[in-house]
Amino acid sequence: MxxxxxxxxxxxxxxxxxxxxxxxxxxxxxxxxxxxxxxxxxxxxxxxxxxxxxxxxxxxxxxxxxxxxxxxxxxxxxxxxxxxxxxxxxxxxxxxxxxxxxxxxxxxxxxxxxxxxxxxxxxxxxxxxxxxxxxxxxxxxxFLRPDAAIVDEVRRDVLAGRLPDGIESIDVDVSDGVVTLTGRVRDTSVVPLAVRLVRSVEGVVDVRSELTGPPHRPALEPDLAQEENARRFAPQPRS
CATH class of the missing domain: 3.10.580.10 (CBS-domain)
Structure with missing residues (x-):
C-alpha cells in the first residue's frame, strides 16, 4: 500500500x-x-x-x-x-x-x-x-482532512506498510490533526523514522510520540540471584 x-x-x-x-x-x-x-x-x-x-x-x-x-x-x-x-x-x-x-x-x-x-x-x-x-x-x-482518514492511513500505509518488522504493538490516536503514537516497539531506533513518516502524511498538524521499548525482565537483587543460581545448580536427589 x-x-x-x-x-x-x-x-x-x-x-x-x-x-x-x-x-x-x-x-x-x-x-x-x-x-x-x-x-x-x-x-x-x-x-x-x-x-x-x-x-x-x-x-x-x-x-x-x-x-x-x-x-x-x-x-x-x-x-x-x-x-x-x-x-x-x-x-x-x-x-x-x-x-x-x-x-x-x-x-x-x-x-x-x-x-x-x-x-x-x-x-x-x-x-x-x-x-x-x-x-x-x-x-x-x-488540513481539513478527517481525523479518521488520517488514522487509517497512518496504521495501514505508514506503520504497517513501511515498518512491519519494527512495530510490535502501537496505537494511533488523532485529534484535530495531531497524531499521538503509543505502545511498544522492538527497537527504539525506529521511533524517529516512524515519527518522520507519520509527519509526512497529508493533513497531519503535529506528531507526539509516547513509544517505548520492549519490557525488560527486572534484575534480581544480588542475594536473590545467588539463591536462584544455587537452586539451579544444586545436585538433584536420586530417586
Whole structure:
C-alpha cells in the first residue's frame, strides 16, 4: 500500500478568471474588485500564461502620480515608472509568470509561494496552458482532512506498510490533526523514522510520540540471584 499523496490538481480552482493581453487598466481594476482577487494571470490566444498582473503592479500608477519625470540624456528613470505609465495588461504584467504544474506536491507549491513571495500560482500543463489557479488557502485545505482518514492511513500505509518488522504493538490516536503514537516497539531506533513518516502524511498538524521499548525482565537483587543460581545448580536427589 502507498500513502496518499495530494497534488496541486486536488485542491486548485479550475474555473479561472484570466486577462487578455489587451485588457485595459480600468477593466483589470474592475475585475479584481468584482471577483475579490488580488492577482490575475494574463494569457495569449492559445490560453498559455504569459504573465501575471497584481495589485502591486497597478499601484505603481498611484506611487508615481505626483512624481515629476526625470529629464536629461543621462537621467535614469526610477524603477517601476514603466508600469506607472502602462494602460494594458501586456505592459502591466510581471513576466514570465511564476507557475506550478498540476502534478506538483502541495509542499512544492507552498515553497514556491514562500520563495517568490506570491499568494497564488497559475497552474499550467506541460505546454504552458492555463488549467487552474492555486492559492494559499487552497493549500491549507488539506488540513481539513478527517481525523479518521488520517488514522487509517497512518496504521495501514505508514506503520504497517513501511515498518512491519519494527512495530510490535502501537496505537494511533488523532485529534484535530495531531497524531499521538503509543505502545511498544522492538527497537527504539525506529521511533524517529516512524515519527518522520507519520509527519509526512497529508493533513497531519503535529506528531507526539509516547513509544517505548520492549519490557525488560527486572534484575534480581544480588542475594536473590545467588539463591536462584544455587537452586539451579544444586545436585538433584536420586530417586
Amino acid at each position: 502507498h500513502a496518499t499523496v495530494y497534488t496541486v490538481s486536488d485542491v486548485m480552482t479550475r474555473t479561472v478568471v484570466a486577462l487578455a493581453a489587451g485588457a485595459t487598466f480600468k477593466e483589470i481594476v474592475r475585475t479584481m474588485e468584482e471577483r475579490h482577487i488580488s492577482a490575475l494571470p494574463v494569457i495569449d490566444t492559445g490560453n498559455r500564461v504569459v504573465g501575471v498582473v497584481s495589485e502591486a503592479d497597478l499601484l505603481r500608477k498611484e506611487e508615481f502620480r505626483d512624481s515629476a519625470p526625470e529629464r536629461g540624456p543621462r537621467a535614469r528613470p526610477p524603477a517601476g515608472l514603466d508600469k506607472a505609465r502602462a494602460v494594458t495588461a501586456a505592459d502591466l504584467m510581471t513576466s514570465p509568470a511564476v507557475t506550478v504544474h498540476p502534478g506538483a506536491a502541495l509542499g512544492q507549491a507552498a515553497r514556491v509561494m514562500a520563495l517568490r513571495k506570491v499568494k497564488r500560482l497559475p497552474v499550467v500543463d506541460d505546454d504552458g496552458v492555463l488549467r487552474g489557479i492555486v492559492s494559499r488557502s487552497d493549500l491549507l485545505r488539506v
